[in-house]
Amino acid sequence: MVLSAVFFLFAGLAIASAISMVYHKNPLYSxxxxxxxxxxxxxxxxxxxxxxxxxxxxxxxxxxxxxxVVFVIMLLNLDDAPSLNRLHYLYGVGAGLGGxxxxxxxxxxxxxxxxxxxxxxxxxxxxxxxSIGSAMYTEYLLPVEIVGVxxxxxxxxxxxxxxxxxxxxxxxxxxxxxxxxxxxxEIGDYRISI
Amino acid sequence: xxxxxxxxxxxxxxxxxxxxxxxxxxxxAIGMFMCIELMLNAVNLTxxxxxxxxxxxxxxxxxxxxxSVAAAEAAVGLGIIIAFYRNRVSVDxxxxxxxxx
Numbered sequence: 277m278v279l280s281a282v283f284f285l286f287a288g289l290a291i292a293s294a295i296s297m298v299y300h301k302n303p304l305y306s307x308x309x310x311x312x313x314x315x316x317x318x319x320x321x322x323x324x325x326x327x328x329x330x331x332x333x334x335x336x337x338x339x340x341x342x343x344x345v346v347f348v349i350m351l352l353n354l355d356d357a358p359s360l361n362r363l364h365y366l367y368g369v370g371a372g373l374g375g376x377x378x379x380x381x382x383x384x385x386x387x388x389x390x391x392x393x394x395x396x397x398x399x400x401x402x403x404x405x406x407s408i409g410s411a412m413y414t415e416y417l418l419p420v421e422i423v424g425v426x427x428x429x430x431x432x433x434x435x436x437x438x439x440x441x442x443x444x445x446x447x448x449x450x451x452x453x454x455x456x457x458x459x460x461x462e463i464g465d466y467r468i469s470i
Numbered sequence: 471x472x473x474x475x476x477x478x479x480x481x482x483x484x485x486x487x488x489x490x491x492x493x494x495x496x497x498x499a500i501g502m503f504m505c506i507e508l509m510l511n512a513v514n515l516t517x518x519x520x521x522x523x524x525x526x527x528x529x530x531x532x533x534x535x536x537x538s539v540a541a542a543e544a545a546v547g548l549g550i551i552i553a554f555y556r557n558r559v560s561v562d563x564x565x566x567x568x569x570x571x
Contacts, residue, residue: 291488294489298491298496307500310504310507313485313508314511317511317514317515320481321518324522326521332534337507341507341540344544345503345544345548351552367495373490373494374487374491378484382480402530403521403530408527408531411528412531416531427538429542433549438549
């Protein structure tokens with residue numbers, strides 16, 4: 277009973293925060309609403325007996341990713357997005373597509389729920405850090421390694437994307453390199469001619 | 471008494487739909503990025519709910535993988551947004567039309 281109350285409280289909070297995120301024009305308000313969604317989902321994971329995932333949710337999503345997003349918003353000094361008046365006729369289309377997607381999702385879940393008979397399993401060790409860690413480093417070692425390589429690639433790619441070599445410097449570098457090559461060529465020609 | 475699996479799946483579907491409509495409606499690159507994060511979270515909720523009701527740890531493990539991919543996506547995506555802002559002084563996706571025509 278308590279679990280149900282907690283679930284419905286945080287489910288309502290998550291949905292309200294999500295709607296507020298889509299509704300607000302100011303990106304900073306959107307980011308703060310999204311943090312609300314993440315924290316509510318973390319509490320819902322606790323009702324699902326998954327304390328490790330709940331902790332990681334707060335650490336990675338609310339702690340790392342959203343700090344990065346807020347940092348970028350502050351860095352770029354973004355204000356309210358100007359309202360577009362040329363896309364108003366598409367709002368109905370978008371809402372219709374959203375409704376269709378919702379119906380589709382519920383249909384899939386309905387089909388899934390009809391198949392087996394679900395009772396809550398009695399095995400309570402599933403969400404514990406020990407079981408996740410042992411599965412991660414025995415059965416699923418290769419995917420974990422692949423994720424590590426992916427993260428390394430992302431770090432290198434982000435650094436290369438954001439690194440700035442501004443235009444005059446680049447041209448100066450290219451000019452110096454070209455003159456150096458020309459001088460070498462001239463010296464070489466001179467020696468050959470002798 | 472615990473909430474049923476169906477209520478978790480319904481919450482996940484609602485959150486995913488809100489995220490998808492947000493991607494359609496928002497023209498701000500950072501806003502679209504945050505809506506994608508919301509969709510990833512909705513899928514994570516489905517994973518954890520099934521993991522709980524089938525007593526299988528695989529679902530929670532893949533939530534961890536999804537979080538890693540989301541972190542990588544945050545690093546690269548925000549890098550792209552900053553590089554785009556340097557060239558266009560805007561994060562509006564409608565300005566990213568250099569390949570048009």
